[in-house]
Amino acid sequence: MRRSYLLVLLASVTLVACWTEMSLRARSEAEQEVGARFDAWVRATNNMEMDSLAAMHHAVPELKVIWTDGQVAHGWEEEEALHREALTGVDRINFGVQNVEIEILAPRVALVVFRHSTDVILENGERGAPYAGHVSMVWVRDRADDQWKIHMEHHSVRRTPGEM
Numbered sequence: 001m002r003r004s005y006l007l008v009l010l011a012s013v014t015l016v017a018c019w020t021e022m023s024l025r026a027r028s029e030a031e032q033e034v035g036a037r038f039d040a041w042v043r044a045t046n047n048m049e050m051d052s053l054a055a056m057h058h059a060v061p062e063l064k065v066i067w068t069d070g071q072v073a074h075g076w077e078e079e080e081a082l083h084r085e086a087l088t089g090v091d092r093i094n095f096g097v098q099n100v101e102i103e104i105l106a107p108r109v110a111l112v113v114f115r116h117s118t119d120v121i122l123e124n125g126e127r128g129a130p131y132a133g134h135v136s137m138v139w140v141r142d143r144a145d146d147q148w149k150i151h152m153e154h155h156s157v158r159r160t161p162g163e164m
Contacts, residue, residue, distance in 0.1 A: 022107055031102050034110045034139055037148045038100065045095045048087055050080060058140060058149040066154040068133060090128075092121040108141040110148065133157035 022030070037056065044052035057063055057076050065073040065082070073079035087093075100114040113136045120128035138152040 022104065026107070027104050030104045030107070030110065034102050034104070034112065034148050035100075037139065038102070038112055038137075041150070042095065042097055046093055048090070048093060050083065053083070054080065055147075056150055057153075058142060058151045060151075062151070064152050065150075068131075068155045068157045089123050090120055091123045091125075094119040108143075110139040112137040112139060131157050 040052070041056045043049075044056065054076060057065075057079065059076050061075045063073075063075050063079065065079045067073070067082060067086075071082060073082050096117045096119075098115045098117070100112065103111045105111055113134065115132065115134055117130065117132040119130045122128055133156045135156070136152075136154045137150055139148045140151040141147070142149045
């Protein structure tokens with residue numbers, strides 16, 4: 001009896017451990033889905049399309065976006081306000097991404113990290129100071145519409161020693 005109990009316990013533990021495992025195909029499909037959503041986010045950022053950016057973010061109070069200057073937006077309303085403020089007087093933006101890495105952490109959670117370089121052209125035709133840095137994003141598949149959405153976003157910029 002003790003042996004059968006041990007086998008049932010071992011089988012149960014194995015089942016629970018494998019429950020969150022993803023097949024290679026499922027992981028690859030999730031990476032492709034997140035990659036497509038990420039590409040759409042980059043396009044919306046470059047086109048300054050606030051409605052499209054809104055659809056990319058989880059509309060929950062737990063949404064957190066950390067800006068390069070240390071400001072933190074909690075929820076989409078705060079993020080949208082900070083975004084609109086940052087774009088005041090901007091005519092065009094070129095947000096270039098490099099070294100994009102997508103890692104599926106769980107069936108409904110992904111991490112995206114990448115480098116960026118950003119150039120801005122102001123409405124008066126002047127060029128803003130270009131800057132570069134890194135971004136980390138946590139994407140979560142929304143249960144309401146089954147779309148991958150940004151749940152946490154952290155931007156950083158590279159500073160030269162003279163700027164510190």
